[in-house]
Amino acid sequence: MKDIYDVVIVGAGPGGSAAAHYLSLRGLNVLLLDKFTFPRDKTCGDALTPRALRVLDEMGMLDDLLKVGYSLNDVAFFSPKGYSVVAPVPKKESRSSYLLFTPRLILDNIILERALVSGAQFQSPVRVTDIVQDEDCAIIRGEHQNRAVEYKARMVIVAIGANIKLLLRMGLLKKAPQMMLCARAYFEGMAEVLEAAQCRFDGVPLPGYGWVFPLSNSSANVGVGFLRAGMTARWMPKTARTVFDTFTQTPPLQKILTGAHQVGPIKGYPLRLDFARSPTFAERILLVGEAAGLVNPVTGEGIDYALESGKMAADHIIGMFSANDLSIKNLAVY
Numbered sequence: 001m002k003d004i005y006d007v008v009i010v011g012a013g014p015g016g017s018a019a020a021h022y023l024s025l026r027g028l029n030v031l032l033l034d035k036f037t038f039p040r041d042k043t044c045g046d047a048l049t050p051r052a053l054r055v056l057d058e059m060g061m062l063d064d065l066l067k068v069g070y071s072l073n074d075v076a077f078f079s080p081k082g083y084s085v086v087a088p089v090p091k092k093e094s095r096s097s098y099l100l101f102t103p104r105l106i107l108d109n110i111i112l113e114r115a116l117v118s119g120a121q122f123q124s125p126v127r128v129t130d131i132v133q134d135e136d137c138a139i140i141r142g143e144h145q146n147r148a149v150e151y152k153a154r155m156v157i158v159a160i161g162a163n164i165k166l167l168l169r170m171g172l173l174k175k176a177p178q179m180m181l182c183a184r185a186y187f188e189g190m191a192e193v194l195e196a197a198q199c200r201f202d203g204v205p206l207p208g209y210g211w212v213f214p215l216s217n218s219s220a221n222v223g224v225g226f227l228r229a230g231m232t233a234r235w236m237p238k239t240a241r242t243v244f245d246t247f248t249q250t251p252p253l254q255k256i257l258t259g260a261h262q263v264g265p266i267k268g269y270p271l272r273l274d275f276a277r278s279p280t281f282a283e284r285i286l287l288v289g290e291a292a293g294l295v296n297p298v299t300g301e302g303i304d305y306a307l308e309s310g311k312m313a314a315d316h317i318i319g320m321f322s323a324n325d326l327s328i329k330n331l332a333v334y
Contacts, residue, residue: 005031005152006028007031007317011289012034014052015288017108020118021059026318028317030119031153033123033140041104042104046101046213047197047301048303050096056307065107068102072195074089075089076199080206081202082202128141140156157313158287158288162269178227178273183240190259193218194214203253212256271300278294280292282331286331289305290306
């Protein structure tokens with residue numbers, strides 16, 4: 001392609017689409033790329049924190065999300081010995097002081113649609129294989145419908161989540177970061193109505209936890225996440241599927257899942273745990289969300305960081321364009 005975009009964003013998840021929304025509102029020529037056709041599923045716990053909801057509200061999407069999501073005000077934590085405590089979500093802002101659970105199949109598509117309404121362009125499925133620097137732009141190389149494609153941009157935002165192959169190839173990561181292993185499945189037909197989201201440290205290897213995040217009065221996202229690290233790693237399960245099966249067979253989970261049936265397969269996925277140690281910029285490139293290592297190392301939550309960093313990246317690029325300064329020194333301020 002001969003056209004040079006102001007910004008090409010690789011990855012149309014929450015971080016990439018949020019950045020596209022804010023950049024497009026300011027009149028920049030923005031192209032979003034993703035390797036999947038949307039709507040597409042994304043394996044996740046499906047939880048939106050108040051921090052995430054604040055950004056989504058600012059983007060004008062909260063009312064639409066409330067129509068399709070399930071909100072709760074409390075989180076119940078269970079110790080390895082079964083003791084529990086219920087923690088309410090702090091009431092700081094009336095419009096976002098709660099938890100909202102929305103399947104990523106729905107959530108990510110809503111955020112992408114908002115970016116497109118704001119003026120961004122979108123092309124998929126595009127598998128980006130490399131990003132190289134030219135004299136006056138970055139060149140994004142990839143594959144689209146079995147043919148090679150190239151896109152040129154003054155700036156690039158990389159929002160590819162836990163997929164580190166591109167980052168390793170480009171030298172943005174020197175080695176693979178430590179990963180949390182996770183697995184989740186959906187269940188419907190639950191007899192018990194849960195009044196709080198559950199984070200459980202019983203029935204899972206430590207460090208790690210299991211969760212039951214309601215999606216309605218009778219359905220939930222059930223999953224586990226754990227870290228195979230340290231002196232005990234050799235004795236820990238090797239797969240998240242093994243941990244998931246053990247977790248769902250514990251007496252508390254058997255009670256919760258009484259009458260329920262699993263919908264769809266159990267899906268595994270990794271989460272990066274190199275928070276604050278991963279690079280966030282390179283020449284003509286900013287990284288957002290999990291691509292920048294922005295995942296809560298305790299909970300594995302990352303949607304709020306993705307949305308916030310997507311907005312921050314957009315604001316920084318807008319400032320760089322206004323100052324006509326795309327230097328690496330200015331990028332380092334991000």
